[in-house]
Amino acid sequence: MPIPARKTTLDMRPPGGPIGASGAARKRGNSSVDMDALKRQAAARALEEVRDGMKLGLGTGSTAKHFVELLGEKVQAGMKVVGVPTSEATKADAIRCGVPLTTLDEVDHLDLTIDGADEIDADLNLIKGGGGALLREKIVASASDRMIVIADDSKWVDALGRFPLPVEVIPFGLAATQAAMARAFAQAGVSGQMVIRKAKEGHAFVTDGGHWIVDAHLGRIGDPPRLAGLLSVIPGVVEHGLFIGLASRAVLAGAQGIRVVERR
Numbered sequence: 170m171p172i173p174a175r176k177t178t179l180d181m182r183p184p185g186g187p188i189g190a191s192g193a194a195r196k197r198g199n200s201s202v203d204m205d206a207l208k209r210q211a212a213a214r215a216l217e218e219v220r221d222g223m224k225l226g227l228g229t230g231s232t233a234k235h236f237v238e239l240l241g242e243k244v245q246a247g248m249k250v251v252g253v254p255t256s257e258a259t260k261a262d263a264i265r266c267g268v269p270l271t272t273l274d275e276v277d278h279l280d281l282t283i284d285g286a287d288e289i290d291a292d293l294n295l296i297k298g299g300g301g302a303l304l305r306e307k308i309v310a311s312a313s314d315r316m317i318v319i320a321d322d323s324k325w326v327d328a329l330g331r332f333p334l335p336v337e338v339i340p341f342g343l344a345a346t347q348a349a350m351a352r353a354f355a356q357a358g359v360s361g362q363m364v365i366r367k368a369k370e371g372h373a374f375v376t377d378g379g380h381w382i383v384d385a386h387l388g389r390i391g392d393p394p395r396l397a398g399l400l401s402v403i404p405g406v407v408e409h410g411l412f413i414g415l416a417s418r419a420v421l422a423g424a425q426g427i428r429v430v431e432r433r
C-alpha cells in the first residue's frame with residue numbers, strides 16, 4: 170500500500186506558554202517535560218479548528234479532557250456548538266464544563282471529532298482504547314467529516330504495536346474468540362500474549378457498552394489495515410483499537426513546539 174503524501178508544519182509557539190496547564194512534570198529521557206502541558210497545548214491548537222455552529226465528536230482520555238475543558242471556556246464566552254461524547258466519563262466532563270450535548274440519534278453526522286490516541290503512525294493510523302472507549306470513539310469518528318487526533322509527541326511511532334492493541338469482545342465464548350484472534354494475528358504476521366483487562370477492583374474491566382477488553386501485546390504491526398480487516402470479521406470481536414484512515418490530521422505537542430501532520 171503506498172504511503173500517502175503528507176504535509177508537516179511546525180508551530181514554534183513554545184509549549185506550556187500562555188495557555189498554561191496543571192499537572193506534575195514527568196521525567197522523560199534526560200529532560201523534564203510536563204506531559205500534561207503538552208497535551209493541553211495540542212488540545213488548544215485543535216480548538217482553533219472549531220467554528221460556531223459545529224457539531225463535534227468529543228474524545229475520551231486525558232488529552233481529550235483538556236479539549237473539553239478548553240471548549241467549555243469558549244462556550245461560556247458565547248460559542249455555539251454541540252458535542253457527542255464518546256464515553257460516560259467525557260459526558261460527565263462536558264456537562265461539568267457546560268458544553269451542550271446531543272446524540273447520534275438526534276444528529277446523523279458530525280463536522281469534526283477531536284480525540285487522543287495511544288499511538289499514531291506516519292499514515293495517521295492509530296491505536297486507541299487505552300481508556301476502554303474505542304467502540305464509541307470509532308462510531309463517533311466514523312460519523313464525522315474530519316477527525317483531528319491530539320497528543321503529546323511521545324505517541325508518534327515508527328510502527329504501531331508497542332502499545333498493546335485493545336480489542337473489545339463479548340464475554341460469551343471468549344476462548345473461541347481469542348483462538349480466532351490468534352489465527353488473525355498469525356495471518357497478519359504478528360503474535361503475542363492476550364491479556365483480559367482488569368479493573369482496579371480485580372474483576373474484568375467492563376466498557377461503557379458492557380463488553381470486555383482483551384489487550385494484545387503484539388509488538389510491531391507490519392500491516393495495520395490487514396490486521397484491522399482480519400479482526401473485524403470475528404463474530405465475538407465487537408471492535409478493535411486500530412483506527413485506519415479515520416484521522417485526517419494529527420496535532421503533536423513536543424518540547425520544541427507543535428507539529429501538525431496532515432493525511433491525504
Ligand SMILES: O=C[C@H](O)[C@H](O)[C@H](O)COP(=O)(O)O
Pocket residue numbers: 228229230231232233284285286287296297298299300301302303306
Ligand atoms: O479509550 C481511550 C482513548 O482511546 C484515548 O483517546 C487514548 O487511550 C489516549 O488517551 P490519553 O489522551 O489519556 O493518552
